[in-house]
Amino acid sequence: MTNVHDNPVKKEVDLGVTVAGIRFPNPIGVGAIGEHWGHAGSLQDYVDLNSDIFMKHVKAGAGYIIMAGAHITPATERIIAERTSLVETPMRRRSDKIGHRMLKMEGKDPYGLEGFYFVPSPFYLDKNFARFAKDRFSYMMEALHKKKPKEVPIVINLGGFADVAETWVDGAKWFEELGADMIEVNLGCPLPSGVDGTLQGYQNKKYSPLCQGLLMGDNPETVYNITKAVADAVSIPVGVKLTPETGFPRIIDVTRAAYSAGAQFVQLFNAAVGMAPPDIYNGGKPKWLYMDGSPFCMASGSFLRIPCYKSVAAVKRYVPDLDIAAAGGLVEPEHFIEAMMLGASLVQPCTGIIEQGNSLIRKGINFMKKFVVEQGYDSLDQIVGLGQKHIKYNQDIDMMAGKTRIYIDHDKCVKCLRCVDNICQALSFEEGKVQVDLERCVGCGGCVLACRHGALEVGLREGVAEPQF
Numbered sequence: 001m002t003n004v005h006d007n008p009v010k011k012e013v014d015l016g017v018t019v020a021g022i023r024f025p026n027p028i029g030v031g032a033i034g035e036h037w038g039h040a041g042s043l044q045d046y047v048d049l050n051s052d053i054f055m056k057h058v059k060a061g062a063g064y065i066i067m068a069g070a071h072i073t074p075a076t077e078r079i080i081a082e083r084t085s086l087v088e089t090p091m092r093r094r095s096d097k098i099g100h101r102m103l104k105m106e107g108k109d110p111y112g113l114e115g116f117y118f119v120p121s122p123f124y125l126d127k128n129f130a131r132f133a134k135d136r137f138s139y140m141m142e143a144l145h146k147k148k149p150k151e152v153p154i155v156i157n158l159g160g161f162a163d164v165a166e167t168w169v170d171g172a173k174w175f176e177e178l179g180a181d182m183i184e185v186n187l188g189c190p191l192p193s194g195v196d197g198t199l200q201g202y203q204n205k206k207y208s209p210l211c212q213g214l215l216m217g218d219n220p221e222t223v224y225n226i227t228k229a230v231a232d233a234v235s236i237p238v239g240v241k242l243t244p245e246t247g248f249p250r251i252i253d254v255t256r257a258a259y260s261a262g263a264q265f266v267q268l269f270n271a272a273v274g275m276a277p278p279d280i281y282n283g284g285k286p287k288w289l290y291m292d293g294s295p296f297c298m299a300s301g302s303f304l305r306i307p308c309y310k311s312v313a314a315v316k317r318y319v320p321d322l323d324i325a326a327a328g329g330l331v332e333p334e335h336f337i338e339a340m341m342l343g344a345s346l347v348q349p350c351t352g353i354i355e356q357g358n359s360l361i362r363k364g365i366n367f368m369k370k371f372v373v374e375q376g377y378d379s380l381d382q383i384v385g386l387g388q389k390h391i392k393y394n395q396d397i398d399m400m401a402g403k404t405r406i407y408i409d410h411d412k413c414v415k416c417l418r419c420v421d422n423i424c425q426a427l428s429f430e431e432g433k434v435q436v437d438l439e440r441c442v443g444c445g446g447c448v449l450a451c452r453h454g455a456l457e458v459g460l461r462e463g464v465a466e467p468q469f
Contacts, residue, residue: 013368013369013372013373014379015027015063015365015368015369015372015379015380016063016379016380017063017345017346017380017381017384018345018381019237019264019265019323019325019345019346020182020237020239020264020265020323021237021264022153022181022182022237023151024063024064024153024346025063025064025149025151025152026061026062026063026365026368026380027063027336027340027344027345027346027347027368027380028061028062028063028336028346028347028348028349028361028364028365028368029057029062029063029064029065029066029155029325029346029347029348030057030062030066030348030349030350030353030361031066031327031348031349031350031353032066032067032068032157032184032186032241032348032350033068033350043135043136043139044139046136047136047139047140047143048143050140051140051143051144051147054067054144054148055147055148056358057353057358057361058148058149058152059358060358060359060361060362060365061361061362061364061365062152062361063152064152064153064154064155064346065144065148065152065153065154065155066155066156066157066184066348067140067141067144067154067155067156067157068156068157068158068159068186069133069137069156069157069158069159069171069175070133070158070159070160070161070167070171070211071134071137071170071171071174071175072161072166072167072170072171073170075166076164076166076167076170079164079166080161080162080164080167080209081209083162083164084161084162084164084206084207084208084209100118100119100120100121101118101119101288101289101290101291102116102117102118103116103117103118103276103287103288103289104116105117105299105301110452114301114302114303115299115300115301115302115303115304115351116299116300116301116351116354117274117276117297117298117299118271118297118298118299118300119191119194119288119291119295119297119298120191120298137175137178138178141154141175141178141179141180142178145179153181153182154179154180154181154182155180155181155182155183155184156171156172156175156180156182156183156184157184157186157241158171158172158175158183158184158185158186158230159171159186159189159211160185160186160211160226161209161210161211161212162201162207162208162209162210162212162216163205163207163212163216163222163225163226164209165225165226165229165230166229168185168226168229168230169229169230169233172185172230172233172234172238173233173234176234176235176236180236181236181237182236182237182238182239183230183234183236183237183238183239184239184240184241184267184325185226185227185230185238185239185240185241185263186211186213186241186270187213187214187216187217187222187223187226187240187241187242187243188213188214188217188241188242188243188267188269188270189211189213189214189243189270190213190214190243190245190270190271190272190273190274190297190298190299191211191213191297191298192210192211192212192213192214192215193214193215193273193296193297194295194296194297195210198210198212198215199215201215202215202216202218205219213243213270214242214243214245214246214270214273217240217241217242217243217246217254218243218245218246218250218254219254220253220254220256220257221257223240223254223257223258223261224257224258224260224261225261227240227257227258227261227262227263228261228262231261231262231263232262237264237265238262238263238264239258239263239264239265239266239267239323239325240255240258240263240265240266240267241266241267241269241270242254242255242258242266242267242268242269242270242311243269243270243272244269244270244271244272244304244307244308244311244328245272245273247307248310248311248314249314251268251311251314251315252314252315252318252319255315255319255322256318256319258322259319259321259322263322264322264323265322265323265324265325265345265346266315266322266323266324266325267324267325267327267348268308268311268312268315268324268325268326268327268328268344269307269308269311269327269328270327271298271299271300271304271328271350272298272299272300272304272307273296273297273298273299274296274297274298274299275294275296275297275299276288276294276297278294300328300350300351301329301351302329302331302351303329304328304329304351305328305329305330305331305335306329307328308326308327308328308329308330308339309338309339309342312324312326312339312342312343312344313342313343313387313388313391315343316342316343316344316385316388317343317388317391323345323346324343324344324345324346325344325345325346325347325348326339326340326342326344326346326347326348327347327348327349327350329351330347330348330349330352331349331351331352331355331356331360332352333360333363333364333366333367333368334367335347336349336364336367336368337367337368337371337383340380340383340384341383341384341385341386341387342385342387342388343384343385343387343388344384345384347364349361349364368380398467398469400460400464400467401442402442402461403443403460403461403464404442404443404458404459404460404461404464405436405438405441405443405458405459405460405461406426406427406436406441406443406445406447406448406456406457406458406459407456407457407458407459408433408434408435408436408455408456409454409455409456409457410433410434410455412453412454412455413433413434413453413455414453414455415429415432415433415434416452416453417429417434418450418451418452419434419447419450419451419456420434422446422447422450423446424446424447425437425440426438426440426441426442426447427447434455438461443458443459443461444458445458
């Protein structure tokens with residue numbers, strides 16, 4: 001294969017994709033972040049600073065804007081009081097100050113930086129957020145329409161409260177009036193997992209009036225009811241953002257429920273639920289700075305790429321008419337293409353943007369342009385789901401059993417013996433070097449994982465012809 005990092009593209013390349021009938025200049029957008037972090041001061045400061053952050057994404061090449069938002073009317077507030085199990089949310093340490101906190105996940109070589117944990121102020125999980133933020137959402141939409149190119153769509157990552165469908169409908173209708181192009185119903189947020197009472201609500205299906213996120217998004221019936229209410233209420237496309245906590249195969253049932261309710265796309269997916277590690281050298285106290293406890297929280301990072309790929313592949317295979325936006329662990333340009341080949345039409349890096357800045361968008365755009373040209377495609381539409389034809393049931397796959405083996409490059413081997421001091425039956429250290437017993441070796445590649453010097457590789461046994469697949 002050609003290395004698409006080499007040589008600039010010499011011809012104009014159209015990276016446009018169509019999702020739910022909406023044309024996007026390219027598939028890259030920044031995954032929704034509920035609030036850009038920091039104190040903005042006045043309402044005008046907030047609008048100026050936050051709209052400028054969105055525009056930095058666009059100037060770097062982002063093909064669309066994703067903004068989180070919520071809105072409820074006074075009539076719906078009365079409905080919340082009538083239907084939910086708690087009228088007053090138990091926010092014991094409510095504050096009108098932003099108190100978000102982040103904690104880096106770090107691993108030692110060869111694993112490196114893995115991602116981060118995130119905890120928000122409790123204020124931002126209940127209906128007061130929708131009431132408090134109404135003006136700034138309105139002004140933000142106005143500012144974005146003035147600043148952004150006309151061809152760049154605005155996707156609203158919509159919040160609502162409990163399973164009261166009216167709270168979601170209020171927001172969808174309001175943002176449609178403000179000029180949103182698409183609604184992404186957020187039923188994947190992990191943050192409610194750290195709030196007292198939410199787990200009990202999930203188990204009893206009696207939700208308190210909070211943003212419940214993944215605690216409702218894991219329930220196909222609730223996903224259907226909320227999605228249908230929103231899809232019936234607006235004329236713009238509606239999709240659903242889900243959670244990695246809904247694993248295989250339940251993700252198929254949940255996405256089928258969303259599709260049957262009128263969803264035209266799904267976003268796979270939000271961040272995961274995490275628990276930051278205790279400080280083992282300080283009596284198990286939290287590693288969080290300036291926090292006196294450690295809640296179940298949001299966790300995001302490159303590790304999410306594994307469940308992302310699995311879910312994208314499964315949904316494209318079993319709910320093929322549903323468009324997909326992929327998110328989770330997409331931290332390199334190659335990841336964008338991989339997700340699209342499994343079935344995604346849009347990609348939404350988030351952790352990668354936080355760690356690398358907008359350079360990831362620029363690298364992604366440049367990579368895609370080179371990839372399309374040098375790999376001989378006419379458009380990105382041609383690669384969406386291209387890998388699906390190679391997904392097979394295990395019993396139908398030719399693994400060339402008995403025809404592979406491990407080869408050792410003794411010039412590269414430093415005799416660290418990580419591969420020998422392991423679980424492999426076939427490797428030993430004899431006569432001053434690593435040896436492979438070909439009677440025992442199955443060519444699985446397990447020892448390759450242990451080698452840090454490129455001295456081991458899987459190959460065909462002598463006399464075996466190269467396969468034609």
